[in-house]
Amino acid sequence: MDRKESTAVVLLDLSKAFDSIEHSLLFKKLHSMGVSRKAVDWFKSYLSDRTQSVRIGHILSGTLCVIARTSQGSILGPALFSIYINDLPTTPIKDINVAEIQLTDDLKRIAACCCSNSLLANPEKTKLLLFGTTQMLNHVQDFRVTFLEKELRPISSARDLGMEFDECLSYDEHITHVVSKCTKSLCQINRVKHILDSRTLIVIINALVFSKLYYCSSVWANTSKKSIAKLQTVQNFAARIVTGTRKYDHITPVLQQLNWLPVSYMLQYKDTVMAYKCLKGLAPPYLALRFTSRSQTHGRATRQMDELDIPFYRTAAGQRSFLYRATKLWNDLDNNITDSSSIGVFKKLVREILHKECWNNSK
Numbered sequence: 001m002d003r004k005e006s007t008a009v010v011l012l013d014l015s016k017a018f019d020s021i022e023h024s025l026l027f028k029k030l031h032s033m034g035v036s037r038k039a040v041d042w043f044k045s046y047l048s049d050r051t052q053s054v055r056i057g058h059i060l061s062g063t064l065c066v067i068a069r070t071s072q073g074s075i076l077g078p079a080l081f082s083i084y085i086n087d088l089p090t091t092p093i094k095d096i097n098v099a100e101i102q103l104t105d106d107l108k109r110i111a112a113c114c115c116s117n118s119l120l121a122n123p124e125k126t127k128l129l130l131f132g133t134t135q136m137l138n139h140v141q142d143f144r145v146t147f148l149e150k151e152l153r154p155i156s157s158a159r160d161l162g163m164e165f166d167e168c169l170s171y172d173e174h175i176t177h178v179v180s181k182c183t184k185s186l187c188q189i190n191r192v193k194h195i196l197d198s199r200t201l202i203v204i205i206n207a208l209v210f211s212k213l214y215y216c217s218s219v220w221a222n223t224s225k226k227s228i229a230k231l232q233t234v235q236n237f238a239a240r241i242v243t244g245t246r247k248y249d250h251i252t253p254v255l256q257q258l259n260w261l262p263v264s265y266m267l268q269y270k271d272t273v274m275a276y277k278c279l280k281g282l283a284p285p286y287l288a289l290r291f292t293s294r295s296q297t298h299g300r301a302t303r304q305m306d307e308l309d310i311p312f313y314r315t316a317a318g319q320r321s322f323l324y325r326a327t328k329l330w331n332d333l334d335n336n337i338t339d340s341s342s343i344g345v346f347k348k349l350v351r352e353i354l355h356k357e358c359w360n361n362s363k
Contacts, residue, residue, distance in 0.1 A: 001169070002318030006132035006140055008099060010107065010152070011160055013125035014114070018077060019069040021084050022118050023047050029083060046076070068118070088113055100145055107147040123150035127158040130167055133317065137167060163216055169317075171220035175227040182209045182234045190241050201242045202258075209238055214266065218274050221267040222320035231263045256359055265354045268329060269347075275326035276338075276346050279308075290323050307331045 014020070023044075030040050047070065051063040070077040088110055114121045126147055130137060144153050157166040157173050164174035185208045193201060213234060239245065239254045255262060261269060277283040278291055292309045308327045313319045330338065337353070340346035 001131070001133055001136070002313045002315050002321075004133075004136060006130055006136045008103060008143070008145075008154075009129045009131060010103070010145070010147070011127040011129070011158055012110065013122040013127075015120040015122045017119065018072050018081055020117075020119050021070050021081060022068045024067075025117065026080060026084050029087070033083065033086075043080075084117065085119070100143060104145045104147075107145060111148055121148060123148040123152075126150075126152060128152040128154050129158055129165065130154040131165075131169055132167070134168060161216075163219065169222075170227075171223040172227055174220055175223055175230055178212060178215075179230045179234055182213055183237065185209050185212075186234070186237050186241060193241055198242050205238050205242065209234070213263075214270060217267055217270045218322050218326075221271060221322070221325065222317075228264055228267075235260065235263055259355070261351070261354055261358060265358045269350055269354055271322065271326045272329045272333070272350050273343070273347060274322070275330045276340075276343060278326075279330070279338075280343070282343065291327065306335070 026047075027040055027044060030043060031037075035043075050066040052066055053063045054061045070080045111121055128145060130140060130143060132140070144151055146152070154167070157164055159165075164171070164177050166173050186205070189201065189204060189208070196204070213231060235255070236251045239251060239258055239260060240247065240249075242258060243254050245251070245254050274283065274287075275291070278288040281288065294307055294309045308330050310327050310331070311318075311323055313321070313324060318324065333350070333353075337346065337349045340349060
């Protein structure tokens with residue numbers, strides 16, 4: 001968006017994806033990736049010699065050997081599936097004038113690759129989105145691609161990995177959906193709060209509400225202030241449930257009593273912690289390598305040489321990105337905080353700073 005370009009994204013749906021992984025082909029891919037023979041043998045032992053049967057009422061079928069699938073619900077399942085589809089073809093397309101043709105050709109290659117890997121692509125559930133600003137999208141007219149003889153046209157929003165993505169990446173629809181789910185959970189908790197103490201209520205709210213509220217927050221934290229205000233109403237509701245505060249009582253002392261950061265400050269906390277993980281080797285390389293220090297961009301010895309290089313963005317959309325936000329937050333921290341020996345120490349120090357800033361500003 002900052003480069004005034006639109007992005008076409010195809011969300012591919014695979015039917016029975018985890019059940020379609022052929023063990024023999026998976027072992028070959030593990031070996032080709034450089035996994036040692038002993039490790040591959042361990043995976044063979046983990047996946048092979050499994051059987052399954054079906055029970056209907058009191059009748060049990062005979063057993064059959066399972067030669068494909070990974071265990072759903074396991075930690076290894078998603079990792080093995082990612083390895084299995086890691087060789088799907090990817091080709092970046094720069095020219096919008098030929099994007100439809102090239103994207104359709106790429107989808108044909110992906111369909112062929114799915115066939116060779118025993119994966120069943122479902123064109124009925126495959127979605128096409130165009131991301132960009134409103135002005136950019138107005139210039140892209142009648143964009144369509146074909147996948148397995150089905151014509152795909154851009155839709156305004158789609159759900160992927162638990163998030164709702166809209167064409168302008170405002171995340172307003174995602175916030176609306178999250179607020180609705182969290183409010184329903186809080187209403188259920190509110191009905192039984194009289195039989196629970198405050199400590200138990202906090203544990204339940206953290207597990208069932210706040211885990212949803214801040215899910216992937218580093219992705220959508222650039223949303224509008226209006227959406228942040230909606231999230232704040234959820235936190236306020238949760239605080240009233242825990243403390244028994246009435247609806248029209250002032251909420252700031254209640255949040256301070258619970259030692260809860262307001263949502264806007266909590267989003268800063270989440271971004272800062274993610275920046276720490278990126279810079280300390282605790283995050284995936286595709287995130288960590290986006291950050292560069294000023295000493296890497298020039299060799300001059302300056303007072304700010306240990307700070308991160310602030311990326312240059314022309315638009316407000318670029319300046320709301322995670323990289324820009326996290327870099328600014330990181331550079332505002334003192335060295336004794338950024339040099340923390342562990343993430344636990346770092347989290348504690350950042351929380352203390354944000355609490356002081358938050359409650360001093362509220363006075």
